[in-house]
Amino acid sequence: MPPAKAKPMTTADAAAVEFSIKKARRAQALLAQKVIAKDVLPAEARLVAGVDAAYAGDLGFGAVAVLDYESMQILETQTATLRVKFPYVATLLSFRELPLLVACIRKLKLQPDVFLVDGHGVAHSYRLGLASHLGVVLGKPTVGVAKNRLIGEPKQVGKDHFLVQNGEALAAVVQTQRGAKPVYVSVGNMVSLKSAVNIVKHCIRDARVPEPIQAAHRLASEKRKAKIDTSTTEEGK
DNA sequence: GCGACAG
């Protein structure tokens, strides 16, 4: 059986993508207005979820892990595998990844108080990063935890560090592990930046990213590897 | 026009 290789993008596909991008921009402008940057969640969360995704060609693997807020013990996990339609375009990440996250979250039996997402929230060109987009779609509290900067300039305010743009603190620069690069925490939805930072810090254990996201990352990677192994061993029959 | 650019 001939090797299943990734299909190259035709000019027609490229045109379709360009069209989608226009619609996506429009959607972001509308959804961004629905973001609530205030605490609309329990004073003390009991269940925290982490979401992440992995890819293998045009296959995407979404994963979610629900942990007990106090013990950081995993209580439930779910995954979902989908064909990804949208390419990766900086500032449009959610249109590629959101379907994967929503798919696995829909399978949850437990109802998390807040979702930690690997990507920015409002620290985004149109104030609608992946975390915010997911939060608005779900109508649930979400926190953005990005490993790299997208917009805003690093600025120190007293003892704290933020990513600032036009005098507005869009994200908190948080040193989660000594000697490691910091992570950028921003409001996703229904949570204040202050609370977002407290939640992330509480969920830090031995990794640079909070445990819920770390758990989801492992799950997505495992799913990806399993799929690759079977399609390699059985030549995808 | 050039550079930057989450995952």
Place this chain on the structure above:
DNA sequence: ATCTTGTCGC
């Protein structure tokens, strides 16, 4: 994100 082992630097 993904491809990949050892290796250069603080």
